Amino acid sequence: MQVLLYIAAIVAAVAFLILCISLAMTLSSLKKTLKSVSETMDNLTNQLEGITSETTELLHKTNALAEDIQQKSEKLNTVVDAVKGMGDSVSNLNSSVHRITNSITVEAEKNSDKIAQAVQWSNVAFGIIGKVREMKEERSSGWTVYKSDPNQKRLPSPK
Numbered sequence: 477m478q479v480l481l482y483i484a485a486i487v488a489a490v491a492f493l494i495l496c497i498s499l500a501m502t503l504s505s506l507k508k509t510l511k512s513v514s515e516t517m518d519n520l521t522n523q524l525e526g527i528t529s530e531t532t533e534l535l536h537k538t539n540a541l542a543e544d545i546q547q548k549s550e551k552l553n554t555v556v557d558a559v560k561g562m563g564d565s566v567s568n569l570n571s572s573v574h575r576i577t578n579s580i581t582v583e584a585e586k587n588s589d590k591i592a593q594a595v596q597w598s599n600v601a602f603g604i605i606g607k608v609r610e611m612k613e614e615r616s617s618g619w620t621v622y623k624s625d626p627n628q629k630r631l632p633s634p635k
Contacts, residue, residue: 584591
């Protein structure tokens, strides 16, 4: 029986040894895995720092761009206001021209009889002037003086 006790103790010692060896191997493998995870985390940290700095720089540029757009928008608002003012001026000018045209039309309609009489009298006056000229031409001595045309070809002289 004591022999069995020694054999059981040896079996237990061997089992404990196997357990310790397998635990050591597992811990060694875990150590390699954790070291790899640690290196990956270090690389990831470095990359995140780079991304963070680029993001910060991009944010600064975006803020500067937004500020520039705001300034240009304010300047553009003054241009838009000026164009609106010019449009209002043109509209006022159009309405003034429309009023003047209507006024002239109304006055012309009021005075249409007078205008017609003036046209008739001017036609009569032109008719009288034409008759007077015809009478003067008939009273002339009969001699007609012709003016030479500089573009007309001349006949050769008899010499």
